[in-house]
Every structure is written in C-alpha cells, then in structure tokens.
Amino acid sequence: MTTATTRTAPVIGAVGTAHTRVEGRDKVTGAARYAAEIPFAELAHGWLVVSTIARGRIRSIDAAPVLAMPGVLSVLHHGNAQPLESQYVGPMGTPDPTLQIFQHDRVPHAGWPVALVVAETSEQAREAAESLVVEYDLAPHDVAFADGHPGTYVPESTPRAAAEKVKGDLAAELDASAVVVDAEYTTPEEHHHPMEPHAATAYWDSGRLEVVDSNQGSIYVAQELAQLFSLDASAVRVRSEHVGGGFGAKGTRPHQVAATMAATVLHRPVRVVLTRRQMFSLIGYRSPTAQRVRLGADADGRLRALHHQGLNQTSTVHEFVERSADVARAMYDAEAHHTVNRVVRLDVPSPTYMRAPGEAPGSFALECALDELAERCGVDPIVLRARNEPAVGPVSGLPYSSRKLLDCFEVGADRFGWAERDPRPGLRRDGRWLLGTGTAAASFPTLAGPSTAAVTAEADGTFTVRITAADIGTGARTALTLVAADALEVSPDRVTVRIGDSDFGPAMLAGGSAGTRSWSWAVTLAARDLREQLALGGHVPPEGITARSDTTAAIGALPPRERHAYGAQFAEVAVDVSTGEVRVRRMLGIFAAGRIVNPLTARNQFVGGMIWGLSMALHEEAVRDGATGTHVAPDLAGYHVAANADVPLVEADWVDDPDDEDPVGIKGIGEVGIVGAAAAIANAVWHATGVRHRHLPIRPDRVL
Numbered sequence: 001m002t003t004a005t006t007r008t009a010p011v012i013g014a015v016g017t018a019h020t021r022v023e024g025r026d027k028v029t030g031a032a033r034y035a036a037e038i039p040f041a042e043l044a045h046g047w048l049v050v051s052t053i054a055r056g057r058i059r060s061i062d063a064a065p066v067l068a069m070p071g072v073l074s075v076l077h078h079g080n081a082q083p084l085e086s087q088y089v090g091p092m093g094t095p096d097p098t099l100q101i102f103q104h105d106r107v108p109h110a111g112w113p114v115a116l117v118v119a120e121t122s123e124q125a126r127e128a129a130e131s132l133v134v135e136y137d138l139a140p141h142d143v144a145f146a147d148g149h150p151g152t153y154v155p156e157s158t159p160r161a162a163a164e165k166v167k168g169d170l171a172a173e174l175d176a177s178a179v180v181v182d183a184e185y186t187t188p189e190e191h192h193h194p195m196e197p198h199a200a201t202a203y204w205d206s207g208r209l210e211v212v213d214s215n216q217g218s219i220y221v222a223q224e225l226a227q228l229f230s231l232d233a234s235a236v237r238v239r240s241e242h243v244g245g246g247f248g249a250k251g252t253r254p255h256q257v258a259a260t261m262a263a264t265v266l267h268r269p270v271r272v273v274l275t276r277r278q279m280f281s282l283i284g285y286r287s288p289t290a291q292r293v294r295l296g297a298d299a300d301g302r303l304r305a306l307h308h309q310g311l312n313q314t315s316t317v318h319e320f321v322e323r324s325a326d327v328a329r330a331m332y333d334a335e336a337h338h339t340v341n342r343v344v345r346l347d348v349p350s351p352t353y354m355r356a357p358g359e360a361p362g363s364f365a366l367e368c369a370l371d372e373l374a375e376r377c378g379v380d381p382i383v384l385r386a387r388n389e390p391a392v393g394p395v396s397g398l399p400y401s402s403r404k405l406l407d408c409f410e411v412g413a414d415r416f417g418w419a420e421r422d423p424r425p426g427l428r429r430d431g432r433w434l435l436g437t438g439t440a441a442a443s444f445p446t447l448a449g450p451s452t453a454a455v456t457a458e459a460d461g462t463f464t465v466r467i468t469a470a471d472i473g474t475g476a477r478t479a480l481t482l483v484a485a486d487a488l489e490v491s492p493d494r495v496t497v498r499i500g501d502s503d504f505g506p507a508m509l510a511g512g513s514a515g516t517r518s519w520s521w522a523v524t525l526a527a528r529d530l531r532e533q534l535a536l537g538g539h540v541p542p543e544g545i546t547a548r549s550d551t552t553a554a555i556g557a558l559p560p561r562e563r564h565a566y567g568a569q570f571a572e573v574a575v576d577v578s579t580g581e582v583r584v585r586r587m588l589g590i591f592a593a594g595r596i597v598n599p600l601t602a603r604n605q606f607v608g609g610m611i612w613g614l615s616m617a618l619h620e621e622a623v624r625d626g627a628t629g630t631h632v633a634p635d636l637a638g639y640h641v642a643a644n645a646d647v648p649l650v651e652a653d654w655v656d657d658p659d660d661e662d663p664v665g666i667k668g669i670g671e672v673g674i675v676g677a678a679a680a681i682a683n684a685v686w687h688a689t690g691v692r693h694r695h696l697p698i699r700p701d702r703v704l
C-alpha cells in the first residue's frame, strides 16, 4: 500500500462515537496496576541520591556506614558501577549523555544522580540514601538564563529540524512597513509532573532483561537500554501497561538505567521510583525562553516582515532545542520571514520535550505580537489573521494537507460572542474587576511514525490487537479499539487491544501528537488484511489467524506537504485592580484536527491542553536560585499549577477536518489544545487593563 487515498467509509461506525475508556472500570476500582504497584518476589528497592551542588566533582562517597545499615544491599556509584556504552545515541538521533549515570565523578548540575542505594524495603533504601555522605569539590556554576548571554549560539540544523530559516529581505520589508511591532517575551522554566511518578522494576529472566515501567513508548526504552547495556535488541523486553501521565517526560530516564544496573549486580528484581523532588532534575522540563518578535505590516495589517527568534537553555551534557520560532514558519504569510532558535548551555539539568514543545512558548510570543499589531493597525484580531492567511506554506512553498484555521475562528467567534466585542481596552468593569476578552490561533504539526501491528482472529469469534502503543491517559487504548472495530467491521466489544509491550514490535511512541494516528494506521492495515483472509472462508484454528502490518513504506511514500492541526482560542478574564489577581472566567477552543475518533476522550485532551495553557499563563514558574543553582521549593506546593478553583468553564469543540492521507482520517490532538491558550489569556488581560504582559506567568505582582 503506497497510495495516500485509501480512506473508506466505515461500515460499523464506532469511530466518531463516544465511548468510555475500556480500562476505565479497572482504573477507578484500583484493579489497574501502575508500574510501582506490581508485586514481585524477592523485590529490592533502589533509592537515587542526587547531587546537592550545581557543578564540580565528587571527592568521596562514604558507602561503608550505609552498607552497615539495616537491609542495605548495595551502593552503586561512579567508583563501582558497570560501564555503559558511551556511543549511545538517543531516539532523536543524537547522543544523550543524560543517561550516562555513575560513569564519572563530574557533577554537571544540581540534582545529577551520584549514587543508588538498594535495600530490602523502600523505607530502608530511603533512610540509607539520606544518610549517605558525599563530598564534593565545588566549581563555579552559571545558571543565569537571559537574552544576551555571551554563550548563546545557533545550534546545528538536523535533517528533522532547521535551526534557522530565512526568506526574503527582512530589513528591507521592515523599512517598507507602515507599522512595526518589536517586542520581547519570556516564558519561565516549566515542569511536566505527571500524576504518576516515574517508576521502573528491572529483572533478568532466562538471560533476558525485563523492565516493568511507566513510559510513552516501550519499544524506545527497550532499544535504548539494549544500546546502553550492549545487549541484543531481542534480549530486552519493556512493558508499560498503565501510565499516569507523560507529557513528554516519560522516555528513558536515569531510573530505568539505575534499576537495570542494580538488578544485574544483585540478581534479583530492583525497583526505582523517583520522588516528586527528584523529578525536578531527572525527567526533563520545558526550558525558559526569551523570544523577540518583529512584525512589519502595511497599514491594513498585511504582513511584510515576520521575524521570530527564540532562546532556550540547555545543559552542558545534552543539547535540547526548544523550537519556539518554528510555529511562525507555517502560520502567517509575509514577504520576508526570518525564524531562528538559539540555545545557551548552562549548569542546569537537561530540558526535554514538554507538551507542544516549541509551539507552546512560541505561540505565546507570536500570537501576542499579532494582537499588538491588530491594536496598532486598528484591525480586529481575527480579521488580521484572515488577512495574513497563506495559500501555501509561507516559507516552504508546500501545499497544506488541509488548513481550516479560519473555519475555527468563524465557529469560535460565533459561539463566544466575539461580534459584540468593543476592541478598546480598559472599559469594562464588574465591581473591582476589569473585564476583557482575547483570542489567539493554535497549530501543531501532523506527524506519523512508522509502526507495526498484529491483529488476530480468535477461535471464539473475538479479535485481539497487539501493538506497542502507550496509553498515557489519553484514551489511546479505547481509540484503537474503535478503529480496529471499524476496520474489522465488528462491534467494539469483540475487540481486545493489547499495548505497552516491546515484544509487540516497533511502533511510534505516544508523542508528537502522533500516537493515535500512527497506531491506527498500522491497526487498520492489519485488520483489513485479516478481513480479506477471513473472507476467503475456512475454519479459524485454535491459535487463531494473525495478520501483520508495517506502515514504514506507506508513511515513507507520503509527498512533502504542510501538515498541521489548527485551533482558535478564546478567553475572557477578570483582573482585580486592587490585588493584581487575574481570573479566567471562560475559555473556548475550536479545533480542526482531523477525524475525531472518540469525542469523549478527545474533548478531555483539548480541555486538558487549554487548562494547561491557563496554568502556563497565570501560575507555572520554576524558580532557580542563582547562588546554589538549585530550585526554590521543588515540589507541588512551591510549583503552582492551576487547581480546580482556578479553572472556569472550559469548552472545546471542533470542525470536521478529516485528513486525506491517514486511512482513518486522523491528524492528532494531543498538543494543539495548549497552543495559543496562554496568548489568548494574555491578550484578554490587555483588553481588560490596557497593559501588555509579555512575561509569563502573569502574576499579581506583575499586574500591579
């Protein structure tokens, strides 16, 4: 199958109808076991010890007293740990030395793993870990992130990602512009903190490494562990049945590596669970960003020049680029475009992908700048966006697979009541509250990763799907059940979907908003093949009949296009002028994001993203202390996230936008919900108060 136009109307029609989660009952009754809850005989518990200094060397680790403590089995550190493969390359094709734990005495940042204490019980391991004396030789550190840092550089472009893109003559177009907006925006360090902390149990079984984990892609973790421990890929199996949130944080992290090291030494299962506090330095986070946006336009708001530059921090051990400027490349037409993502290496933990990496902070800057331009031109913000709607990719020149951004604005404006809005700021008052409304656009790339799937017709008339998918709370297992049912033309209750086992073969991870699209593609192809085999008639043997698929060729044959999901975000805020408090009163998001497989869980995804946008706009900020290089209050008391009382009526809906390449018509909905949400709120705060807030979060002290 190499053509891109194979979508056929479903006969059963499970896709598109609301289904509760197939494992929902198990989850709410506690029958669903998460990684750290699964019992093992002879289980030992590892507790990580992380550095308390921001840079330097380990002078000594005094393991002897700790080894004498009750229940303690082992203390692993750089002096005794087994060597890891140093040529290890991460799933994104670049080396990631973040996983090279206990390989040297260097401390590159605060919270770096320096030892693992293993004991009979978790409590004993913790007690011993907290007693372990580690002495350091301190070296000076630099954790001061700011635009203008002398260490700033433009990273090398990769085949997947260009650091910089230039079209046209930016300076000339800015000179020719009647109106120029030139503004700087910042977003702080933000953390994912999935509800379920990272946890892995590793053990050896008949020469095979088995890991029971909580991750976004078991095949990725298996392949990475195989590389790191110089094992044959077939000698590693990773399972991840239920996952309590991921958001980009649940890839391969130091805890799986540490658990594997200890299981190898002790010849018994070893479990390592991260603490909430350790998660601040060990699982990645969203880098702070400093962005500059320059927009040059004619008097009517038609863009001539679009300049967006981003800066993010990365660690000294790993280069991670938060691609804030990328979102501009496909959003708005302009004669000249210049977009660049820059980085600076600091003595901080390695940042990573966090929901809508790049687009979340990037859209805040770009969509606020658009609002400033609308104000300057005296043009309605939605009209301004329509005026700059591109026919083809503004930089790439490629056609769009579909682009229903303006449909989203039209439906959203109607539902939100945008037509009645007086554009002048600072006019509406409700007691001590100033009221305002704002809008912003959203987009996120539509991706697909090669995947394999197997679908079995069982002798009892049911069907079993096997694919190394991950359900990180999104409802992916349920979505795949509906997709398989339609492809098999049977009722969903005859379909069992098994996921989260690397033995099921290569498949896309739950990331890049591409999980459901990628997996559904593979499941559909295998199911169709199976249906053809069954149509030939004959008896189903006891072991069943299995059809397999691999979408590598189909996805590789896709022609280059601009592929994105879109959305229009609306927010109404109230600003207390005496305390500086901002309260969001309502939010509405209308999305064009491909065919919606399960409206129930899809709405959850969109609303969840939008709430995160609210949280980003008003609450979230990890503060790093320059003197020590460590976080101030690294826990969920010190790191504020939006709580129920902060969240008003949040509505999400969508327009019909089936993709014409994916066999089910899916685009992907995981990340677009957060994109633009913070900008819509910031724009609403301006409308309420007449003051632009270009630095997140919009805290009371910044409002006053």
Ligand code: MOS
Binding pocket: 216, 246, 247, 248, 249, 353, 354, 355, 356, 357, 510, 511, 512, 513
């Ligand atoms: Mo997502 S940040 O691609 O897991």
